[in-house]
Amino acid sequence: xxxxxCGLRPLYGGASSPARQTLGAVEVGGIPGRSGYLMRGAxxxxxxxxxxxxxxxxxxxxxxxxxxxxxxxxxxxxxRERRTLRARFQLLTADLGTVLLDATAGADAGIDVVxxxxxxxxxxxxxxxxxxxxxxxxxxxxxxxxxTRRADQRAAExxxxxx
Numbered sequence: 312x313x314x315x316x317c318g319l320r321p322l323y324g325g326a327s328s329p330a331r332q333t334l335g336a337v338e339v340g341g342i343p344g345r346s347g348y349l350m351r352g353a354x355x356x357x358x359x360x361x362x363x364x365x366x367x368x369x370x371x372x373x374x375x376x377x378x379x380x381x382x383x384x385x386x387x388x389x390x391r392e393r394r395t396l397r398a399r400f401q402l403l404t405a406d407l408g409t410v411l412l413d414a415t416a417g418a419d420a421g422i423d424v425v426x427x428x429x430x431x432x433x434x435x436x437x438x439x440x441x442x443x444x445x446x447x448x449x450x451x452x453x454x455x456x457x458x459t460r461r462a463d464q465r466a467a468e469x470x471x472x473x474x
Contacts, residue, residue, distance in 0.1 A: 329462035330455035334358050337454065338366035338405065346376040346396065346439055353447035368411070372400045372450070378435060380424070388424075394435060395419040396442040400450050402457065412457045416449035418442045 339354045341347070350372060358370075375397040382391030395417065402412035420438040424431050 329458045333368065333458035334451065334455060336367040337402070338369050340369055340371045342372050342374060344374070344376070346374050346443065347372075349440060349443040350374060350398065350447060353443050354450065357447055357451045366405050369403045369405050369408075370400060370450075370454075371403060372398050374398050376439065378422075382424070390424050392422040392424055392435070393419055394422060394438045394442060396439065396446055398446050398450065400453075402454055412454065414453055416446045416453065418445040418449075 335358070337358050339351050339358065342351050354370065354372070375395075377395045378392050379395070380389030380392050382389060384390055396419070397415060397417035399415050400412075401410050403410055420442055422431070422434045422438050425434075
């Protein structure tokens with residue numbers, strides 16, 4: 312009750328909220344590579360649309376996954392890396408392919424480079440998994456916000472009477 316008095320309301324609301332209805336009707340397109348496989352799985356888990364009726368929307372995602380070394384010792388050995396995952400995503404209508412939302416999301420993580428190559432590779436993989444989860448959360452939140460704002464705009468439009 313106190314939140315509604317100041318204009319705040321839950322983004323995802325109940326089962327019939329615009330955000331939930333939109334998220335449940337999104338199909339995720341294929342995303343190439345290991346990072347794409349992880350991203351698609353994370354998005355499908357959050358959207359919860361698998362096995363439902365025909366999707367009304369399609370989500371297309373393009374990933375840019377980079378690892379850069381930036382901590383360098385006197386012998387030119389890298390001691391620290393930064394893994395960056397950026398996603399450009401578009402929410403399209405499934406029938407016509409009209410772009411409804413075109414945005415980006417991203418996250419980065421620091422990785423210590425140790426003497427064990429296996430440990431460094433494991434840390435890079437763990438970083439990719441965490442980054443995928445963070446970016447997927449950002450994408451889903453942006454779609455939910457878009458759906459809520461769109462519903463608010465439609466509700467604010469004057470209703471014309473039919474003759």
